[in-house]
Amino acid sequence: MKTILKLAIVFVFALCCRAQENITVINEKSNPKLIVGIVVDQMRYDYLTRFYDKYGDGGFKRLMNEGFNCKNNHFNYVPTSTGPGHASVYTGTTPKYHGVIGNDWYDKELKTMVYCAGDDSVQSVGAETSDGQMSPHRMKTTTFGDENRLFTQMQGKTIGISIKDRGAILPAGHTANAAYWFYGKDKGHFITSSFYMDNLPEWVVDFNNSNTAKFYLRTWDTFYDIETYTESGDDKNTFEGTFNGKETATFPYDLNALKDKNGGFDIIKTTPYGNSVVADFAIAAIKGESLGKDSVTDVLAVSFSSTDYVGHQFGVNSKEVEDTYIRLDKDLERLLKELDLLVGSGEYTVFLTADHAAIDVPAYLQSVHVPAGYVNSRMHYQKIREFMTNEFGDEALIESISNNQLFLDREKIKALDLDLDDVQEAIVNELITYPNIYKAYTATIMSTTSYTEGIEYLLEKGFNQKRSGDVLYVYDPSYISYGRTGSTHGSGFNYDTHAPLLFFGKGIKQGETFKRTEITDIAPTMSALLGISFPNAAIGNPLEFVLE
Template sequence: MKIRSLFSFPTFILALLIAFSVNSQKRDKTEETTQIKVSPKLVVGIVVDQMRYDYLTRFYEHYGDDGFKRFVEEGYNCKNNHFNYAPTSTGPGHTSVYTGTTPATHGIIGNNWYDKENDIDVYCASDDTYNSVGTASDAGKMSPHRMTVTTITDELRLHTQMRGKTIAIALKDRGAVLPGGHTANAAYWFHGGDEGKWISSTYYMNQLPKWVDDFNSSGKAQSYKKAWTTLGDINTYLESGPDNNGYEGLFQDEVTPTFPHSTPNLLDKTRDYELIKATPYGNSITTDFAIEALKQENLGKDAITDFLAISFSSTDYVGHKYGVNSKEIQDTYLRLDEDLARLFKALDKNVGKEEYTVFLTADHGAVEVPSYLKDQRIPAGYVDYETTQTKFSEFLKFKYGTEDIIKNFSNLQFFLDDKIVKNLDLELKNVQETIALELLSYDYVDRVYTGYQMWQNDYTSGIPYILQNGFNQKRSGDILLVLKPGTASYGSTGSTHGSPQVYDTHCPLLFYGKGIKQGSTVARTEIPDIAPTIATLLGISFPSGNTGQPIAEVLE
């Protein structure tokens, strides 16, 4: 007798489909669970001081395969990345990268500024309640106490119950202190002078670790007290102007701003280590120290994510001295490219190529040397404060009977004396507007905004949007100046920055490594977007003042 099947063939096929669907749903849920976060062993944040976006493209054919090109060709390139606030300077720049917000929220409104609550001038990282570590000078009396919110590095420390390490390194103190956040295990910066040492603050430690002492005693700083020659044949540096021109500064004892730079102070092994900062060798010693920290601090050696924050500062010193179009800038970036390749190699070896995530950006851009632009018949110039000071003083005396109604001038902002305004029985809004209209008549001024406008409006685009993001209600001034494009409050040689103009706001943003897609975008991204993008990647809280948005295209 034939035994009949319990299931017909169609029933059997249906059962298979249901089973496949259930298993598929399980796999999808598993994939969703595993993709809720990515856990690189190490995140490396790199800020290149005063790097314009076009330094990436201008010198691209000279770069090797393992530095900037590795970022661009294997990582993700945000081509239209901008600072969305002013002033565009080092302190606010580093803070905004790591807090995911702007000076309006994080409080670092400049490198230095007038503290109107305490009637003193302050520096963004200074703190006399702490002492120097590694030097008898005051160079280590620093902390992040003026930064009012958390950083992405703080949030990673909190998320890991303080088990994930944060180490921050830069030639400049503010380039290490502010990215390290409030909870960094250590922040180190380079004290030049006649010492040439990496130092810190008692905010972080009471004495330097042995490995830092050993590094300081190794002779590394002395080895970089050498002539600065070009990395390649200077005749191939066609992407920059002539070596000998009137738009560049000079080292002491130099007659012309030309290669090789080999002044007695630069070559002297026992004095003026500060000069290293103004050569590409400052970036090289920063790389040396960062690689040593990677090894000695065992960063990226376990499943708990660590963070290494590195700022390359020599690019800023060189830019200020020689300008955007100099052979010196080109050589500095070609040498930085080699330093980045060395850093990648160390990360591959010590952490593992697929086990770390890196981003690279800048803290601001820079203007072409205005005197050079003028010679090219491009509108540009300099602020003549000496001439306009007389006119402005006469206006204040005529209108208000005293110059003292202006209490301070800081970061192109005027601060009024509220007591004098009240004593004269005047409305603050009216005084702001009256002075603003006077300043608008000066030739070098492009536009003027008042504190009242910053309070009352919600700007969403253009220059006022940028100014408002930099306007901190408790710390900023009463009248805000914007100079004409191409105009600088600076000397006649070298480049500077600080404005809301596009040459100061357009900077690179590159991502590479674990959890990062390969590709690029021309959609606008902004500096405060970096921290929430990394936070989303790691699955951790956004910094406490965050106003940026995660860049979805970057993440796998």
């Protein structure tokens, strides 16, 4: 009897162990080994469709045709710029909560402008300048990478990579193993800060010593015959900026000859080769950090920022932008092939989106009779300060004007026995009379009113009660405060908010939708895929229809 009982116990124990093994196998199979988040800086949704016939089968088309394409994806706040964009993609919330209200903003406590990733308490690693004094300390909330690190007891790695420091730092989050960004000038190296480490890893030193960036100081000409670039405007026109030392913004560009007048290796940033060196470094990181090599999910955040530099200089409709996306498509194909090889086909998940889109050059829009133009912001600043003197006796009641916001000196207002709400409202009523001011609102309205649609909804989601200004204003559609060449961004209009959103790989369905999705849905979707906590202030929802 005892023998039978012992055998039964052994049998049950074996079944339990086998079941546990099966559970382990199921769990391992359920999660991708690596999440790769790709943000393409200043990418409009229509770049997917406009240049579609120029793309190969292994880059954008592979993500679109084998993955899931959210065709009606939008940013749900203002301002649409790089810092807030990268933060919002990975935190699943907006500046209202994560606090990154711009690339730079006026700090009401410090009484000075601050940079979204700037941190004087840390030191540069890999550079002797202040370019490495950066961290995510001004971002108030967690990213899904942070939540994955917490969930896996810090075993899952998180690494951010970009040309721009903020494009690497904010996506990687607070608990990241590393964030690396490109230091051009006389080096052409990737650097980091002491927030992450005291010395660069050997694989980064090896990459920097390989002089990869120097390889890209070559002639930039179109990938295909320029005559076939029928999806963009004439190569020679009056709507584009050019490099110092070159008379016209026309192909080809001899980067080696132009580098000395354009910041040395920094010239690479404003060419498609900036994306190429990021792809090179990302592949080196996958190898050097052994990302996706075990059952614990890692996160790699890659931001391709040269698209933004090229867009700002040459404009949305330029041949330079078209060629940059054609070449980025090749870099994406190369990255995906390396992921297939190093992590395993079907073992990783990718999402691709943007941090904002961009406007067509207003001067070009004017030439084809679309209402557009340029705002004389200096005139606005002068007039509003004159108004403050005439109405309240002191123009210094305005401490700062930045990011289409006015910041008031509340201590002076109190000392003068003025009512803050009355001062704010008076400024709104004055501003709305100025040319090309489309909308204006007080901080009180933004703090007390819940909007569900329109520009007001976007302003509210971008308004941070502690950091934003006392008055917010919006320019007319297609009007910008900018130079007459090149494109910019920042508004809540569709040309700035409509951005691509592609999902691909393990756990992702094949398909497409025209349902509205918002940028804050990405992080909750990744969290749901991994079965981890949502970022702590996420307001987005998991996109169930993209998940298997």
